[in-house]
Amino acid sequence: MIPLLLVVVIDLIGFGIIIPLLPFYAETFGASPQKVTMLMVVFSLSQFIAAPIWGGLSDRYGRRLIIWITLAGSIIAYIFLAYAVTLYGLFFARAFAGFMAGNISTAQAYLTDITTKENRAKAMGLFGAAFGIGFILGPALGGILAGSDPKSPNVFLPPISAAILSFIALLLALFLLKDTRSLIKPNRKQRIASLLEALRVPNLSQLILLSFIVTVVFASMESTFSLWSERTYNWGPKQNGYIFAFAGVCGVIVQGFLISKLVKHFGESLLCRAGMLLISLGMISVALSYMQYHAYLSMALIAFGLGLFMPTISTLIVNIVSEQRRGWVLGVSQSASSLARIIGPATAGIFFEFIGKNSPYIIGGLSLLLILIMFRSSMKQATK
Numbered sequence: 001m002i003p004l005l006l007v008v009v010i011d012l013i014g015f016g017i018i019i020p021l022l023p024f025y026a027e028t029f030g031a032s033p034q035k036v037t038m039l040m041v042v043f044s045l046s047q048f049i050a051a052p053i054w055g056g057l058s059d060r061y062g063r064r065l066i067i068w069i070t071l072a073g074s075i076i077a078y079i080f081l082a083y084a085v086t087l088y089g090l091f092f093a094r095a096f097a098g099f100m101a102g103n104i105s106t107a108q109a110y111l112t113d114i115t116t117k118e119n120r121a122k123a124m125g126l127f128g129a130a131f132g133i134g135f136i137l138g139p140a141l142g143g144i145l146a147g148s149d150p151k152s153p154n155v156f157l158p159p160i161s162a163a164i165l166s167f168i169a170l171l172l173a174l175f176l177l178k179d180t181r182s183l184i185k186p187n188r189k190q191r192i193a194s195l196l197e198a199l200r201v202p203n204l205s206q207l208i209l210l211s212f213i214v215t216v217v218f219a220s221m222e223s224t225f226s227l228w229s230e231r232t233y234n235w236g237p238k239q240n241g242y243i244f245a246f247a248g249v250c251g252v253i254v255q256g257f258l259i260s261k262l263v264k265h266f267g268e269s270l271l272c273r274a275g276m277l278l279i280s281l282g283m284i285s286v287a288l289s290y291m292q293y294h295a296y297l298s299m300a301l302i303a304f305g306l307g308l309f310m311p312t313i314s315t316l317i318v319n320i321v322s323e324q325r326r327g328w329v330l331g332v333s334q335s336a337s338s339l340a341r342i343i344g345p346a347t348a349g350i351f352f353e354f355i356g357k358n359s360p361y362i363i364g365g366l367s368l369l370l371i372l373i374m375f376r377s378s379m380k381q382a383t384k
Helices: 002-018 022-027 033-061 063-082 086-097 100-114 120-146 157-178 191-198 204-233 237-288 292-320 323-354 359-374 376-382
Strands: none
Touching: 002 063, 002 120, 002 157, 022 033, 022 086, 022 157, 022 204, 022 292, 033 063, 033 086, 063 086, 063 100, 063 157, 100 120, 120 157, 157 237, 191 323, 191 359, 204 292, 204 323, 204 359, 237 292, 237 359, 292 359, 323 359
16 A cells, blocks of 8 residues: 555655646746636546546556556656647647546555455545645645746746656556456446436435535636736746645645544534635635735635535535445546536636636635525535
């Protein structure tokens, strides 16, 4: 398990390096806010299309081989990104990177193969911690490499550094990961069919809808924040890398140290709604920010809210179905989140460009508040 987590951490640091650079990289080619957010859309769309393909191939040929292939593909994608000379080249690099992003979902499947029912929860917690480390160190390092000037970022060093890290992860995967083909239990059910089936389960549809909407709102913030901070504070990749790393620290504090104690005292249902409220307040707070420390306070609200919401909504979704159906329902939830990461940036880019830089945050924050008010009683019923 440790070799796999090491591969994931190193790979995700590389992935995180790119986050603060992308909006400014696209703007060097004259991209509008809508086109900038479409970079996130094309990545998520390619990932959504590729995920079942890699999943099926990993069932047939083994997780290890697919991790090797997708890590090698990520190296190529980062090199394409480093040498992009047009906006179309940038889009191609991100689409290819999204298609090769199957290494994380395959790594999760690998983890379920090598763990037992008794130690799987602990293993998944360690996997989540690996995510947290990657998304703390990656953006901070990427911001430093890209520099603080929003008009002329270093567009070469971050993707090349990400390629080097993916190469190191590939070497580790080649020499340390064991074959798990004898442990694999294939699941051929199509994701869209599974999603439609889940929507017919009482109360489950409401929980999946909540997860979908929150992910849409968060993806809207994630895809436009660098554009917003550039126009509000003249921040470049470095400053945005720091604040995304700060958000990662906040998330790790909640999910790593606080959530289990809070659940014992307040229960998943209340914490789920509290998380939505914090995200809503954080989004509105971004729109009202006028000093730099306000942005950090707003991001803390969003990160703490997400840290409360994500583990509790997952628990509530899992608890609605039988133990034999838990893998299926988590896959359905992940599919809904993947769709949300396509819709969120696409709509946010339109709002940002044609309504104003604060509009994605006001619309997103008010939408969550409205859902909390209008569906409060039904949400309580769904989360019992």
